[in-house]
Structure formats: C-alpha cells, structure tokens
Amino acid sequence: MSASAARRAQGRSYSAERTLTSLVGVLGVLAGAGALVVGMGWLGQFRGHRPVLDPIALGWLRDHALYARIGAIVLGVLLLVFGLWWFFRSLRPERRPDLKLDETIGAELTVTASALAGAVQTDAESVEGVTRARVRSVGTVAEPALRITLWLAEGTEVRRVWEDLDAYVLTRARESLGVETLPAAVRLELDTTGPARVR
Structure with a gap:
C-alpha cells in the first residue's frame, strides 16, 4: 500500500x-x-x-x-x-470506487463503496462513547482507503475509543476485504447536540 x-x-x-x-x-x-x-x-x-x-x-x-x-x-x-x-x-466529485474481491468469470464478487462505508459506520457507532459516525470509502480499486469522522459524547476517553476503533472496527474491515493494510484518516469531534445558550 x-x-x-x-x-x-x-x-x-x-x-x-x-x-x-x-x-x-x-x-x-x-x-x-x-x-x-x-x-x-x-x-x-x-x-x-x-x-x-x-x-x-x-x-x-x-x-x-x-x-x-x-x-x-x-x-x-x-x-x-x-x-x-x-x-x-x-x-468532478471524488471517486468512491467499488472493490472487486473476486473477478472470476461467473463468480464475481464486488463490494460497493456505499456498502463498505455503511458496514464500517455501523461498527464505528457501536464503539462505546461514539454517538454517531460518518464513513467514506475513497482511494482506488487497487488501493482502498477510509475517511472516518466520529462524534464523541462528552467525557469519553479518546484513547479507549481509538484502541477500540483500531482493534475492532478497522481490523474487521481489513479481514473482510482480505487486505493487510487499510489506510484510514480519523477525525474526532465532540458531539454538542445539547440546547445552545442564548446571551
């Protein structure tokens, strides 16, 4: 990669x-x-x-x-x-390539970019402390990559979220795609969905 x-x-x-x-x-x-x-x-x-x-x-x-x-x-x-x-x-919009896991004639297996992003997003939202997530599949067919944005609840331990993301979410994605490395850019934000104060 x-x-x-x-x-x-x-x-x-x-x-x-x-x-x-x-x-x-x-x-x-x-x-x-x-x-x-x-x-x-x-x-x-x-x-x-x-x-x-x-x-x-x-x-x-x-x-x-x-x-x-x-x-x-x-x-x-x-x-x-x-x-x-x-x-x-x-x-031109950014490419979101579908991943061809098997190109054997008659037994083709393709994972769409939206399916990959949806699966990783579901796994990321299951991490404790993550209130919501947004995932985009980017890169190329030969070199897939992920762009992940996580919104964390107030008081969440960032180190633990990062460890769970790497050990569970990204590892599962790599194993599912059959790749050794899967570059991912992760952006963390504090979820401030509470009512705003008016001065």
Missing part, C-alpha cells in the same frame, strides 16, 4: 490546482517585475520610453496578418479547451 493511498484518505488532493495557481502567480510577478524594470529605465532610457505595443512587432503582424489570425484562433481554441477541461476537472 503506497503513501498516496494514505494521502487520499486524509483528504482530496488539490495539488494540481495549487500548482497551476502558483505558476500563474509566478508568471504574473515576473511580468510585473519586468514591466517595472523596463519602465524605470534600468535597461536603457530608450527602451523605457518605447510604447508597450512595439512598432516593429505591429509591423510584422501587419505583414503576416493571415498567419497572425490563424495563430490567434488556434491559441484561443486551445485556451478554451484547457479552461473547460480544468473547470470540469475541478467540479
């Missing part, structure tokens, strides 16, 4: 979004710094007084108007496709 499965259990990865945002930010900073350097005349007074739209570049575009239009259209289409792909990728 790789470390990527453990990371998926902790939460959905937004590394790609962060990388793109960082690259856009770095390019923006570099462009701003370059404009500042040129505008201050650090690269020569003549270059600093030239217009933003260089006459030489404008002249080349006029002389090659057809190629410039084709290039602009292709670039625009590529940016549109990339933007739509990125938009739908960001909105």
